[in-house]
Amino acid sequence: MNIASKSGIAAASLRGVTFMVVCGIVLVPLLFMAGASLMPAIDIMHMPYRWIPQTWKPANFLRALAGNDGAWMYLRNILNSIIVSTTIAVSTVLLSSMVGYGLAKFNFRGKNIVFMAIMATMMIPFETVMVPLYLIIVKAGMQNTYAGLIVPFLMNAFGVFIMRQYLITFPTEMLDAARIDGCSEPRIFSDIVFRNSGPAIATLAVLSFRQQWDNLLWPLLVSQKEEMKTIPAYIVKFAAEKYADEGAMMAVAVIASLPMFVLFFSLSKYFLGGSAVYQAGKE
Amino acid sequence: MKRRETMGGLERKRSRWGWIFVAPGLIFFSVFSFYPMINAIWTSFFNKRLLSLKQPVFIGLQNYIRVLGSEDFWNSARATAMFTIGVFVPLFVLSLLFAALITSMRRGKRMVQAALYSPAVLSSVVAALIWLLMLDPRGLANQFVNWLAMTPGIDHRWLSDATMVQVSTMIVYIWKYLGYFTILFVTGIGKIPDSVNEAATIDGAGPIRRFFSITLPLLRPTTVLVSVMIIIQCMKTFSTQYLFTQGGAPLGPINVITLNIYNTAMRDLNIGKASVMSTILFLFMLGLTWLQLRFSREDEAGL
Numbered sequence: 001m002n003i004a005s006k007s008g009i010a011a012a013s014l015r016g017v018t019f020m021v022v023c024g025i026v027l028v029p030l031l032f033m034a035g036a037s038l039m040p041a042i043d044i045m046h047m048p049y050r051w052i053p054q055t056w057k058p059a060n061f062l063r064a065l066a067g068n069d070g071a072w073m074y075l076r077n078i079l080n081s082i083i084v085s086t087t088i089a090v091s092t093v094l095l096s097s098m099v100g101y102g103l104a105k106f107n108f109r110g111k112n113i114v115f116m117a118i119m120a121t122m123m124i125p126f127e128t129v130m131v132p133l134y135l136i137i138v139k140a141g142m143q144n145t146y147a148g149l150i151v152p153f154l155m156n157a158f159g160v161f162i163m164r165q166y167l168i169t170f171p172t173e174m175l176d177a178a179r180i181d182g183c184s185e186p187r188i189f190s191d192i193v194f195r196n197s198g199p200a201i202a203t204l205a206v207l208s209f210r211q212q213w214d215n216l217l218w219p220l221l222v223s224q225k226e227e228m229k230t231i232p233a234y235i236v237k238f239a240a241e242k243y244a245d246e247g248a249m250m251a252v253a254v255i256a257s258l259p260m261f262v263l264f265f266s267l268s269k270y271f272l273g274g275s276a277v278y279q280a281g282k283e
Numbered sequence: 284m285k286r287r288e289t290m291g292g293l294e295r296k297r298s299r300w301g302w303i304f305v306a307p308g309l310i311f312f313s314v315f316s317f318y319p320m321i322n323a324i325w326t327s328f329f330n331k332r333l334l335s336l337k338q339p340v341f342i343g344l345q346n347y348i349r350v351l352g353s354e355d356f357w358n359s360a361r362a363t364a365m366f367t368i369g370v371f372v373p374l375f376v377l378s379l380l381f382a383a384l385i386t387s388m389r390r391g392k393r394m395v396q397a398a399l400y401s402p403a404v405l406s407s408v409v410a411a412l413i414w415l416l417m418l419d420p421r422g423l424a425n426q427f428v429n430w431l432a433m434t435p436g437i438d439h440r441w442l443s444d445a446t447m448v449q450v451s452t453m454i455v456y457i458w459k460y461l462g463y464f465t466i467l468f469v470t471g472i473g474k475i476p477d478s479v480n481e482a483a484t485i486d487g488a489g490p491i492r493r494f495f496s497i498t499l500p501l502l503r504p505t506t507v508l509v510s511v512m513i514i515i516q517c518m519k520t521f522s523t524q525y526l527f528t529q530g531g532a533p534l535g536p537i538n539v540i541t542l543n544i545y546n547t548a549m550r551d552l553n554i555g556k557a558s559v560m561s562t563i564l565f566l567f568m569l570g571l572t573w574l575q576l577r578f579s580r581e582d583e584a585g586l
């Protein structure tokens with residue numbers, strides 16, 4: 001028994017050490033980003049690498065925001081990202097819960113076909129439809145506009161799916177009681193259903209926000225003008241420029257990542273261990 | 284009889300409200316999913332240039348013949364396949380392994396999960412950018428590998444060698460998604476009832492035996508889901524390769540299919556050809572999703 005518990009302790013501590021090493025390796029690039037954002041470029045490429053900055057250079061962040069040409073375009077692009085991602089998060093939640101409610105709580109002929117058709121769109125890769133979508137946007141004259149960046153993502157099949165699954169378990173008696181009291185259908189939806197779907201709505205909002213925050217391909221197509229680009233497109237441009245400073249590059253990266261870190265780790269109870277993660281890593 | 288009629292009227296009214304609630308979805312997905320999908324397939328039979336005023340000409344299967352006969356397309360197919368395999372195997376094995384270890388931990392589960400998950404929070408572009416600097420000839424990656432292998436001063440050409448640049452993109456991806464898939468596995472393992480494991484322990488099965496004889500077979504729904512998700516995501520990878528090529532890496536070895544579609548459409552302005560590749564990609568994904576549905580239905584039947 002004694003030997004068994006001893007070997008158990010040994011195994012447990014071995015596991016602990018393994019994990020510390022693994023987590024260390026996983027976290028190294030993040031530490032690198034944080035450290036390098038405060039270093040002059042020469043130190044980042046110094047051999048051997050020094051983890052603690054020898055000289056501090058917070059001016060990197062100024063350079064990141066001002067850009068290599070001093071046009072302060074990053075501020076504008078961050079604002080664009082916030083506008084686009086927020087609008088899409090709000091509209092996804094509203095429209096998906098409407099459609100999900102219709103599919104979960106009403107009976108009408110063809111309901112299953114509608115549901116299957118919407119689910120089928122999940123199989124369509126964005127890369128397949130991006131060119132026709134782009135042509136639609138061009139025809140509508142929405143290039144270089146917020147509408148062009150937002151409209152194709154107003155809702156998505158995944159959102160409908162989440163909301164439908166969530167609302168199927170919603171107590172029907174509550175809806176019927178409201179109907180008997182003479183409540184109109186739109187009011188039932190907005191005052192009873194929508195108000196009581198907090199967790200599902202929060203999850204969906206964060207996931208849609210994040211997905212757009214990360215979206216590179218579509219803004220590359222739609223926004224040719226600098227002032228209509230979003231953060232990922234700015235990062236690509238900044239990194240590809242000839243005289244880009246490595247420290248400033250990492251400062252750009254830190255600024256782009258901070259909101260996501262705050263958002264995710266303040267809501268970590270939803271994302272670590274929930275089924276919500278299913279969509280979170282999508283590109 | 285009368286009562287039944289009023290019920291019918293109510294039902295009809297209710298079903299009308301159902302349609303009203305569903306209508307925005309129908310309109311949206313028709314315009315922004317089904318129409319573009321059909322349009323992409325349709326365009327693949329035409330000789331169409333982006334934003335050209337010339338009337339596109341119907342050329343039948345010529346685009347398909349041209350694409351399937353071009354080295355460029357097969358290079359992209361190879362790049363995507365290599366990337367998918369190169370990411371799938373290590374990512375699947377490592378995340379399953381870590382998930383098994385995490386579930387057997389008594390303390391610190393959350394911390395380990397949070398640490399592993401944190402790269403998944405980053406944008407794909409940011410992840411690629413960090414690694415772009417670390418893989419620089421004077422960067423951390425060379426120093427670390429040289430320290431490990433005790434080969435000072437060797438440049439491993441992470442971003443310039445044809446093979447190494449592929450490995451580099453795989454590393455970025457595995458690093459970014461490891462925590463994400465680990466958590467999916469942890470959730471899956473958590474659904475296996477404890478009683479089964481306890482019974483096996485009483486019967487004298489060790490931890491490794493338990494993992495292979497109990498956890499793995501009972502985890503099948505999750506393993507199928509994770510496998511398909513990894514494959515589909517790998518086939519759609521774009522940001523990492525795009526940023527790497529913008530940062531000076533050679534295009535050929537990492538010219539994955541999505542990057543090729545983007546360049547064919549936006550740089551060469553050849554929409555017909557881009558649509559052919561889009562359609563092929565779509566058919567491939569359709570096949571994968573069908574496989575997943577079949578497997579998950581089998582699992583349901585098995586339970």
